[in-house]
Amino acid sequence: MSLIHYDASLILHWGDETAVGIVRVEHYIVDHLFKTADRPLNFVRFDPAAGGFRDATAQETRAVLRIVAVAHGRTPEAEPEPAEAPPPVSEPVPSVGARLARFAEAVARTPRSQAPQALRAWLGHALPSNALAVRALRVGLYIGALSANTVIRGARLAVRRGPPPPAPEPAPPAPSRAVEWNHGDVLVCAANGWDYLDYDQLAAVVALGVRLVSVCYDVIVVEHPEVAAVPPDRLHRYFVEMAHLSETVLTVSETSREAFQRVICAPNDIDCRVVAGRVPNLLFAHAEAIGEVETAELAGRPFAVFCATIEVRKNHMLLLRVWERLAERLAPEDLPILVFVGKWGWRVDEVRFFAEHGRRLRGKLRIYNKASDAELIWLYRNARFALFPSFYEGLGNIEPLTFGTPMITSDHASMLEATEGLMPALDPLDAPAWTEEIERLIREPARLEVLRATARDRFANLGPATFGDALTAAVTGAARG
Amino acid sequence: MLAPFPLGENAVSGGDARALSNRRLFEALGWSVTTVGIYPGAGGAAGSDILLSDPALETALEADMAFGGLHMALAAESDPAGRRALTGAIEAAAPDLIVVEHPWPWPLLRRVLADLGGRRPRLIYSAHNIEAELRPLLYPYCPVAPGAETRRLAVEAMERELAQAADVVLAISGEDARYMRDRWGVEATVLPPISGLPEVAEPEAARPQRYAAMVASAFWPNVDGFFWAFPDGLGVLRLGETVAAAGSVGPAIEADARFGSFRALNQSRFRSLGPLPSADLARVLRAASCVILPVRVGAGANMKTADALWSGRPVVCTPKALVGYPHASPGAGLYVADDPGDFRRLVRAGVRGELAPPPPGAAAFGERDALAILRAALPGAGG
Numbered sequence: 001m002s003l004i005h006y007d008a009s010l011i012l013h014w015g016d017e018t019a020v021g022i023v024r025v026e027h028y029i030v031d032h033l034f035k036t037a038d039r040p041l042n043f044v045r046f047d048p049a050a051g052g053f054r055d056a057t058a059q060e061t062r063a064v065l066r067i068v069a070v071a072h073g074r075t076p077e078a079e080p081e082p083a084e085a086p087p088p089v090s091e092p093v094p095s096v097g098a099r100l101a102r103f104a105e106a107v108a109r110t111p112r113s114q115a116p117q118a119l120r121a122w123l124g125h126a127l128p129s130n131a132l133a134v135r136a137l138r139v140g141l142y143i144g145a146l147s148a149n150t151v152i153r154g155a156r157l158a159v160r161r162g163p164p165p166p167a168p169e170p171a172p173p174a175p176s177r178a179v180e181w182n183h184g185d186v187l188v189c190a191a192n193g194w195d196y197l198d199y200d201q202l203a204a205v206v207a208l209g210v211r212l213v214s215v216c217y218d219v220i221v222v223e224h225p226e227v228a229a230v231p232p233d234r235l236h237r238y239f240v241e242m243a244h245l246s247e248t249v250l251t252v253s254e255t256s257r258e259a260f261q262r263v264i265c266a267p268n269d270i271d272c273r274v275v276a277g278r279v280p281n282l283l284f285a286h287a288e289a290i291g292e293v294e295t296a297e298l299a300g301r302p303f304a305v306f307c308a309t310i311e312v313r314k315n316h317m318l319l320l321r322v323w324e325r326l327a328e329r330l331a332p333e334d335l336p337i338l339v340f341v342g343k344w345g346w347r348v349d350e351v352r353f354f355a356e357h358g359r360r361l362r363g364k365l366r367i368y369n370k371a372s373d374a375e376l377i378w379l380y381r382n383a384r385f386a387l388f389p390s391f392y393e394g395l396g397n398i399e400p401l402t403f404g405t406p407m408i409t410s411d412h413a414s415m416l417e418a419t420e421g422l423m424p425a426l427d428p429l430d431a432p433a434w435t436e437e438i439e440r441l442i443r444e445p446a447r448l449e450v451l452r453a454t455a456r457d458r459f460a461n462l463g464p465a466t467f468g469d470a471l472t473a474a475v476t477g478a479a480r481g
Numbered sequence: 482m483l484a485p486f487p488l489g490e491n492a493v494s495g496g497d498a499r500a501l502s503n504r505r506l507f508e509a510l511g512w513s514v515t516t517v518g519i520y521p522g523a524g525g526a527a528g529s530d531i532l533l534s535d536p537a538l539e540t541a542l543e544a545d546m547a548f549g550g551l552h553m554a555l556a557a558e559s560d561p562a563g564r565r566a567l568t569g570a571i572e573a574a575a576p577d578l579i580v581v582e583h584p585w586p587w588p589l590l591r592r593v594l595a596d597l598g599g600r601r602p603r604l605i606y607s608a609h610n611i612e613a614e615l616r617p618l619l620y621p622y623c624p625v626a627p628g629a630e631t632r633r634l635a636v637e638a639m640e641r642e643l644a645q646a647a648d649v650v651l652a653i654s655g656e657d658a659r660y661m662r663d664r665w666g667v668e669a670t671v672l673p674p675i676s677g678l679p680e681v682a683e684p685e686a687a688r689p690q691r692y693a694a695m696v697a698s699a700f701w702p703n704v705d706g707f708f709w710a711f712p713d714g715l716g717v718l719r720l721g722e723t724v725a726a727a728g729s730v731g732p733a734i735e736a737d738a739r740f741g742s743f744r745a746l747n748q749s750r751f752r753s754l755g756p757l758p759s760a761d762l763a764r765v766l767r768a769a770s771c772v773i774l775p776v777r778v779g780a781g782a783n784m785k786t787a788d789a790l791w792s793g794r795p796v797v798c799t800p801k802a803l804v805g806y807p808h809a810s811p812g813a814g815l816y817v818a819d820d821p822g823d824f825r826r827l828v829r830a831g832v833r834g835e836l837a838p839p840p841p842g843a844a845a846f847g848e849r850d851a852l853a854i855l856r857a858a859l860p861g862a863g864g
Contacts, residue, residue, distance in 0.1 A: 203721070236743055236746060237745035244716075244719050
């Protein structure tokens with residue numbers, strides 16, 4: 001039985017920090033694979049000390065499960081793990097959770113090659129038809145070769161709900177081991193692994209008959225190396241190697257698909273299958289479960305929000321200059337607070353300097369580097385409007401729009417694709433145009449309301465999220481044609 | 482034999498490869514050959530070589546590289562020490578023939594011969610190019626001082642005078658010979674290049690390794706030819722497939738900014754071997770999956786084409802690489818492309834062993850043919 005190996009290196013790297021961008025998409029991918037994959041899922045992690053990929057340890061696997069569960073608004077199990085094996089089968093009226101745990105333990109003792117048969121047998125005799133349970137079994141299957149405790153915890157994660165868990169137990173890490181690659185296995189790499197991947201190892205794995213499915217978010221750093229955080233030639237090589245080695249490259253937008261073909265495949269004459277899919281807005285999809293947390297200092301005050309890593313490509317400087325200009329034109333009480341949400345990135349010394357010393361922006365600029373998803377949802381819902389002046393995007397963060405909040409975005413193709421052309425889109429270099437448009441939104445509430453209604457009523461982002469289907473096709477091999 | 486560079490055992494450029502090849506041919510015809518290199522430098526010269534150590538020459542070479550040969554020729558002519566040295570060399574050797582490689586030694590030689598008086602040895606001009614026609618092709622690659630056309634005409638006057646003064650003119654190609662006949666009224670003998678590489682044992686591996694071999698000097702057009710073929714890096718190749726560059730072109734390519742733009746990718750697929758002894762170069766060529774000649778400037782001795790044809794491996798080249806090789810025609814192991822995309826695809830196919838090599842004996846023009854041409858051109862020659 002072949003496996004799906006998922007490179008969880010980046011998910012584990014970021015851990016429990018609020019996920020944005022690529023990591024958030026990764027959470028979606030892992031969840032999607034749980035739900036739909038036709039074979040067991042095995043997490044792998046790149047480990048230089050191990051000379052490449054290795055199987056994730058039980059502890060790491062638990063961590064991935066917990067992180068993905070939280071990202072989808074599910075609450076991980078609260079109870080500590082049982083110290084002993086679960087009760088015997090003869091125990092009267094066991095709960096679904098207990099039965100799952102028992103099964104998971106059994107799976108853990110089953111050789112990986114026999115796990116699918118065990119699953120089918122157990123599904124047929126012991127388990128009610130229950131989507132959650134089935135997913136739990138998938139969890140159990142992919143960690144079937146790990147410890148029983150891991151399986152039990154994985155199973156419970158899927159069926160239990162409760163308060164947040166205590167801090168992770170300081171259990172000694174399970175020993176890691178090399179990945180058993182087999183012909184027909186699938187390796188999914190969605191983490192932009194240019195910082196760590198060993199291409200020779202990857203090529204050797206592919207040569208064994210493992211089918212590589214990779215995800216490309218954008219090739220901006222190749223087209224615009226001046227915005228790269230690391231040497232751009234390294235990033236370029238990553239894309240070329242992935243194009244050579246991947247059976248399918250999935251992109252998160254049509255704009256990215258076209259760019260990948262044009263910038264990577266065509267110049268290098270690589271005949272690579274590149275498929276575009278639309279990733280659903282996870283934050284909106286799970287907003288109810290995540291809830292929202294008010295940012296007290298903004299409550300009741302007008303503000304505009306821009307959520308993105310603070311790096312040169314995102315063009316924060318434009319908004320700072322626009323806000324300076326607006327501060328000259330508008331009464332202080334009319335000028336909304338400019339809210340940046342995102343971690344500090346690279347080549348933004350000027351932004352830092354401006355934030356610290358911009359006299360006209362005193363009291364009118366907030367920077368939140370560690371907002372939680374719940375806080376972000378509150379910010380999106382309560383902002384007067386949102387902004388996204390990025391120079392280049394592969395997908396473009398239009399989360400505010402899904403919450404019905406109007407946006408002004410740059411006129412890059414991917415932003416037009418993402419916003420469906422419904423929102424004002426301006427040249428990211430044209431500060432006067434941004435100033436004028438923002439001033440109009442501030443001075444003309446009716447105009448803002450029209451945009452709000454458009455966002456609420458006409459924006460179709462909740463339409464088909466084709467990325468999942470494309471992923472499934474790629475993983476099952478259906479895309480091979 | 483006079484040459485504007487040192488003539489060692491191993492060639493470092495096409496020019497000295499041609500000169501070395503000619504020396505071997507003359508020796509095969511029974512002559513004893515003494516070489517005198519005339520070139521810029523300081524310190525002790527090797528053998529009978531003449532070093533030009535004029536600081537003004539150094540300055541001119543830096544500021545006006547496209548006309549480096551002309552500056553060297555004029556500096557040598559006006560250098561009393563150079564005149565004395567060449568006079569002494571000629572008196573000591575008492576040659577029957579004087580072979581001039583390139584036109585640059587001519588002004589000095591002309592003056593020395595005039596000073597010596599008496600019966601002049603037979604004079605052979607071995608032309609590697611039509612130098613005056615080549616100059617404008619070099620302008621994009623190197624510094625050119627103002628007034629280039631005046632100097633270009635001076636170059637043409639120099640080579641025309643030498644060609645007309647010579648008893649025998651050896652042209653490197655039919656194209657050059659036609660030019661000399663039409664423009665200068667000189668009937669030149671076409672002596673196509675032949676490889677000077679020694680026979681070596683066949684590679685141990687039954688199957689060629691997965692690399693495309695490239696042999697060239699750091700001459701700017703050679704570097705440019707590589708980037709004409711691979712402007713976006715070597716991504717057309719997979720991991721494990723490489724271009725191996727022998728000669729000084731390798732370090733020059735690696736130092737080029739165009740290489741740096743794709744450095745990570747290129748370093749994984751490019752090997753710079755540097756200048757190699759002939760035997761090693763022969764082994765590199767024989768073990769290659771294919772040999773590539775991304776030649777974009779149709780000038781020079783094109784000795785790399787001779788070496789490629791000698792290799793017996795599939796050769797991927799541009800039409801310009803075949804100038805001077807009337808016996809080499811596309812097909813039968815010779816793959817020609819004049820478009821960079823087509824060229825890259827051929828290189829990839831070659832590296833993957835998808836191109837058929839030439840049939841045995843396909844590189845038909847060899848030393849025996851060259852000797853026959855020289856014998857006919859030089860009545861009385863032995864060998």
